[in-house]
Amino acid sequence: MKGIKDLIKQEDNATVGIGTLIVFIAMILVAAIAATILINTSNSLQVQAQRTGSDTIGEVSVGVNILDICGQHTTRVINGTSYSRIHNMTILITPRAGSKEIDLSETLIIITDGTEEYVLRTNQTLPVFANSSDDGYVFSKTTQSHPQLSTVFDLPTGEFGIIVVKDPDNTCTEDMPGINRGDKVMLTINLSAHFNGISERTHIWGRIVPEEGAPGVFDFRTPSGLYDTIIDLM
Numbered sequence: 001m002k003g004i005k006d007l008i009k010q011e012d013n014a015t016v017g018i019g020t021l022i023v024f025i026a027m028i029l030v031a032a033i034a035a036t037i038l039i040n041t042s043n044s045l046q047v048q049a050q051r052t053g054s055d056t057i058g059e060v061s062v063g064v065n066i067l068d069i070c071g072q073h074t075t076r077v078i079n080g081t082s083y084s085r086i087h088n089m090t091i092l093i094t095p096r097a098g099s100k101e102i103d104l105s106e107t108l109i110i111i112t113d114g115t116e117e118y119v120l121r122t123n124q125t126l127p128v129f130a131n132s133s134d135d136g137y138v139f140s141k142t143t144q145s146h147p148q149l150s151t152v153f154d155l156p157t158g159e160f161g162i163i164v165v166k167d168p169d170n171t172c173t174e175d176m177p178g179i180n181r182g183d184k185v186m187l188t189i190n191l192s193a194h195f196n197g198i199s200e201r202t203h204i205w206g207r208i209v210p211e212e213g214a215p216g217v218f219d220f221r222t223p224s225g226l227y228d229t230i231i232d233l234m
Contacts, residue, residue, distance in 0.1 A: 062213025063096040064107075067184070069218060069234035071191075071198070072139040073226045078196050085197030086222060086231060088139060088153045090186040092165065093208060093216060095179055102210045104177040109160050109187060111194065111206035118194050120160040122177065128152050128161035128188075129174040138163065138186065139230060152188045161188040200226050204233075 071086035091109075095102055105127060109120040122128070130152045139153075152161030163186040164172050171178050172185060179185055187208070191197045198204060205219040220234045 062099045062102065062210065064093050064102065064208050064210055064214075064216035065096050066091060066093055066208065066216040066218050066234070068092040068232070069220065070138075071222075071231045071233050073229055073231055076192050076197065078192055081196075083192075083197045083199075084226070085191070085199045086226065086233075087190070087192045087197045089189045089191055089198075089233070090138060090163070091189070091208065091218065092184060092186050093179075094184045095181060096214070097181075099181070099213065101171065101178045101180040102213070104162060104172070104179065104185070104187075106211035108209040109189070109206065110209060111189070111204065113195055113198070113202055113204055116195060118158060120158055120189065120194075122162070123159055126174050127177050128155055128159065129164075129177065130161070131164045153190050155188070155190045155193065157193040159190075162186070163188060198222055200224055 068090075069092070070090050072088040073085070074087050075082060075084045076087050077083075105122050107122075111118050111120065128151060152163055155161055162172070162177055164183075165186055166182065166184040167179070168182055169180070171180055172183060195202075200222050201224055202222045203220075204222070205217075207218070208216040218234055222233065223231065
């Protein structure tokens with residue numbers, strides 16, 4: 001009888017040992033799965049944090065500085081009506097300090113007079129592009145005198161042109177219109193195609209929005225009388 005009891009006790013101990021082993025193995029498997037999930041999650045969070053940090057740095061450091069805005073007062077006939085207004089406008093810009101290269105082909109100009117609003121882009125194929133002439137002309141007196149510069153103002157609605165003023169490393173080309181540190185370019189707007197030109201006492205505001213980073217904001221009111229040909233607007 002004693003031998004039978006000892007045998008049953010040994011069998012019970014073996015059963016308890018196997019159960020404990022199964023629980024132990026299960027705990028190891030659960031811990032391994034949990035560790036894998038934690039490692040994958042931490043890696044994903046690290047990648048996301050790096051991406052967020054890079055995007056944040058880009059949004060803070062990248063951007064456009066507006067240095068000057070000028071307009072050309074002329075008289076033009078639009079749809080049979082003569083308008084003595086500011087018909088051409090240039091916005092002189094440069095990248096912010098520490099900014100990465102800005103792709104002007106992906107840059108937008110948003111401009112409004114409170115009644116109409118326009119979104120301007122470069123031409124979908126190639127931007128209308130010119131280098132500043134040797135004698136420094138920007139607003140040419142006649143089309144024949146500086147045809148290349150005249151072209152950047154003779155644009156349809158919704159497009160802006162580019163005049164390169166300073167580009168030491170030749171990064172701003174018609175194929176790749178990018179600007180980086182030290183570069184200065186003029187963005188040209190044909191106001192005849194927008195608002196039929198701008199008259200006196202007109203409030204104009206808008207933004208130059210790069211693909212990444214902070215926009216350049218402009219806000220000005222035209223003078224009470226348009227007496228000069230070239231008018232400093234900002």
